[in-house]
Amino acid sequence: MRGCVIIAGLGPGSDGLVTPEVRAAIDNATDIVGYIPYVRRIAPRPGLTLHESDNRVELDRATHALEMAQKGQRVVVVSSGDPGIFAMASAVFEALEAGPVEWRELDIRVLPGITAMLAAAARAGAPLGHDFCAINLSDNLKPWALIEKRLRLAAQADFAMAFYNPRSKARPEGFGRALEILKETCEPERVIVFARAVSRPDEDIRVERLTNATPDMADMQTMVLVGSSQTRIIERDGTPIIYTPRSADA
Amino acid sequence: MRGCVIIAGLGPGSDGLVTPEVRAAIDNATDIVGYIPYVRRIAPRPGLTLHESDNRVELDRATHALEMAQKGQRVVVVSSGDPGIFAMASAVFEALEAGPVEWRELDIRVLPGITAMLAAAARAGAPLGHDFCAINLSDNLKPWALIEKRLRLAAQADFAMAFYNPRSKARPEGFGRALEILKETCEPERVIVFARAVSRPDEDIRVERLTNATPDMADMQTMVLVGSSQTRIIERDGTPIIYTPRSADA
Numbered sequence: 001m002r003g004c005v006i007i008a009g010l011g012p013g014s015d016g017l018v019t020p021e022v023r024a025a026i027d028n029a030t031d032i033v034g035y036i037p038y039v040r041r042i043a044p045r046p047g048l049t050l051h052e053s054d055n056r057v058e059l060d061r062a063t064h065a066l067e068m069a070q071k072g073q074r075v076v077v078v079s080s081g082d083p084g085i086f087a088m089a090s091a092v093f094e095a096l097e098a099g100p101v102e103w104r105e106l107d108i109r110v111l112p113g114i115t116a117m118l119a120a121a122a123r124a125g126a127p128l129g130h131d132f133c134a135i136n137l138s139d140n141l142k143p144w145a146l147i148e149k150r151l152r153l154a155a156q157a158d159f160a161m162a163f164y165n166p167r168s169k170a171r172p173e174g175f176g177r178a179l180e181i182l183k184e185t186c187e188p189e190r191v192i193v194f195a196r197a198v199s200r201p202d203e204d205i206r207v208e209r210l211t212n213a214t215p216d217m218a219d220m221q222t223m224v225l226v227g228s229s230q231t232r233i234i235e236r237d238g239t240p241i242i243y244t245p246r247s248a249d250a
Numbered sequence: 251m252r253g254c255v256i257i258a259g260l261g262p263g264s265d266g267l268v269t270p271e272v273r274a275a276i277d278n279a280t281d282i283v284g285y286i287p288y289v290r291r292i293a294p295r296p297g298l299t300l301h302e303s304d305n306r307v308e309l310d311r312a313t314h315a316l317e318m319a320q321k322g323q324r325v326v327v328v329s330s331g332d333p334g335i336f337a338m339a340s341a342v343f344e345a346l347e348a349g350p351v352e353w354r355e356l357d358i359r360v361l362p363g364i365t366a367m368l369a370a371a372a373r374a375g376a377p378l379g380h381d382f383c384a385i386n387l388s389d390n391l392k393p394w395a396l397i398e399k400r401l402r403l404a405a406q407a408d409f410a411m412a413f414y415n416p417r418s419k420a421r422p423e424g425f426g427r428a429l430e431i432l433k434e435t436c437e438p439e440r441v442i443v444f445a446r447a448v449s450r451p452d453e454d455i456r457v458e459r460l461t462n463a464t465p466d467m468a469d470m471q472t473m474v475l476v477g478s479s480q481t482r483i484i485e486r487d488g489t490p491i492i493y494t495p496r497s498a499d500a
Contacts, residue, residue: 016271020266021264021267084377093376104484104486114362114363118334118365119362121360121362122360126334126339126343128334128384129336129339130340130392131384131385133381133383133409134382141496141498146498150407150409153404157383158400159383159400234354243344244340246308246344248396249393249396
């Protein structure tokens with residue numbers, strides 16, 4: 001039997017955000033591969049083997065998935081959010097390209113998911129309702145200088161911005177430097193949203209003006225959304241609504 | 251009874267990409283509001299009124315939804331893809347902000363969906379696997395000069411790029427101008443993906459090098475994805491795999 005590798009996005013946490021297509025792939029799998037907390041979202045059943053692995057071993061995990069598929073197994077690599085956005089799909093293709101040429105004959109598919117940026121934006125209103133960019137603030141795999149260059153150009157383009165992986169224990173400094181660059185390049189009233197653990201029980205949404213934003217407002221569970229110069233706040237009882245209008249001037 | 255407006259994303263077309271959360275909102279609605287082809291994706295049932303409206307009347311449609319919710323109805327505004335990405339959520343909040351202050355007491359929620367860019371990227375591989383931007387190429391609501399500025403800055407930042415609404419009968423020229431700017435600012439081998447009607451029966455994925463890309467390769471049903479300078483092609487039988495590695499140099 002021909003094996004397959006399906007790289008599937010589980011969305012940000014709630015089962016209500018897992019697509020039927022992804023659910024069906026999991027139901028049909030022989031093996032699930034992924035980072036520990038994502039594999040633990042999958043219910044065990046007879047005939048299904050769960051392979052948990054630690055963070056930062058993405059290439060090993062990808063290679064393992066491809067090897068099992070080569071033996072005829074139906075492997076699902078699970079990612080949080082969307083697998084193509086700062087997640088496992090690129091790691092699998094890096095392993096594929098570096099591996100034996102026979103692997104290219106495997107059935108390999110990516111199933112999209114609700115990436116954190118979309119879930120966070122939905123909770124806040126529509127801060128990404130106009131042109132925007134997505135930047136991974138981790139400098140594990142790229143130099144900080146490149147992140148800084150992109151932040152400055154994104155501000156100049158007046159993009160709304162979504163920041164993935166803003167801050168971790170191993171990288172406590174980067175997000176503070178990113179905030180400094182934004183404070184240099186954007187007006188102090190710029191809207192910034194800290195969306196933590198979206199769709200999970202400990203969800204927390206915090207809206208600030210840039211001038212009041214501090215590095216401790218983000219952690220590894222936080223999606224940070226920065227508005228464009230046009231982004232607006234609609235005040236009301238409870239959390240305000242943040243949105244970026246569809247139209248813009250030059 | 252307190253009415254509500256739920257702005258829900260139906261994904262790019264396939265029912266397998268509609269989240270359970272969105273499905274439940276539709277099942278619980280009294281009224282569905284949206285652009286004709288999206289409303290036609292909803293199955294009629296007793297107790298549900300379907301309100302179809304034409305393109306380019308987004309503010310009227312949003313106002314109608316808010317008015318019905320004010321009367322106590324459970325209104326779902328349907329969008330293709332994700333409602334917060336170049337879709338109905340911003341239009342509803344524009345209408346909300348301009349409308350009577352009582353509307354702000356309504357229960358208003360956005361339910362995310364699989365936006366076209368994620369579905370197209372998944373079909374191609376993982377072209378958005380590193381930092382990227384999303385630009386609406388329609389100049390209906392912003393000057394062309396702003397689009398051009400953003401394209402040049404995005405190329406300078408070496409973002410991968412996702413273009414929504416690249417070309418329509420009413421705007422036949424813009425996409426050709428966008429391609430000219432990319433050809434001026436990026437190397438000729440840059441990868442470009444034309445993903446048409448993703449997840450629908452007439453789906454078509456075409457991969458080209460920038461130097462060979464022509465304006466007629468896109469229409470209103472096409473999502474255009476442009477790789478960064480690092481984006482790679484894995485050749486194999488059938489459609490090649492396009493991906494952007496996770497790491498990058500300065």
